[in-house]
Amino acid sequence: MRLVLLGPPGVGKGTQGARLSQALGVPSVSTGALLRELIASGAETPQVQEARQILRGAFVSDSFANALAFGAMAGQPGFILDGYPRSVGQAEALEGALAAQGVRLDAVLLLKLSAEALSERMAGRRLCLGCGATYHVRIAPPKCEGVCDRCSNKLGLRPEDDQPEKRRLRGQLYETQTAPLIAFYHGRGLLHEIDAEGLPEAVFRKVCESLRRLI
Ligand code: ZN
Secondary structure, eight states: OEEEEEOOTTSSHHHHHHHHHHHHTSOEEEHHHHHHHHHHTOOOOHHHHHHHHHHTTOOOOHHHHHHHHHHHHTTOSOEEEESOOOSHHHHHHHHHHHHHTTOOOOEEEEEEOOHHHHHHHHHTEEEETTTOOEEETTTBOOSBTTBOTTTOOBEEOOTTTSSHHHHHHHHHHHHHHHHHHHHHHHHTTOEEEEEOOSOHHHHHHHHHHHHHHHO
């Protein structure tokens, strides 16, 4: 399966991507996670500086995004993309790269959520400062408050979430960049909309139903 997850920051793409990855046995490629890994690597290269700017809400150049995503997808029989493509230019590059391998995307799942629900979800997101595992204080809390289930490190805010102003900026960036992308995939007959209201289990059931109709 080759899937793209679309939706505003905070809608739950990472959570659904991880579940799909387990269910389908293909890797989930999250550009947010890749950027955070890059920054955690410690080296202060121009690439790391650009990654930090991007997480702070800066525009991602197509060439940087393509290189990041293609690197993670290389040699994989399938994937679930989360956070890529972000522009029509990137979507065309992805289409071209897949066509060169004689394959194509199976579906693009668009997760939709009301503005109030989105801001509540983003405010509750937490990140393990040790291993990068993600949590939500209400819908996916750790067993012990503020502590990672996997590695017992402290949980904190994501670098891209820690100020309401940054969250608003990313929301605006999403609107301007993603609206044309939705039209692009709709035109390709690949777009499937999913109501992302509710707990992760309920949303995952809707995602699976949508995929079943495809197969
Ligand atoms: Zn951890």
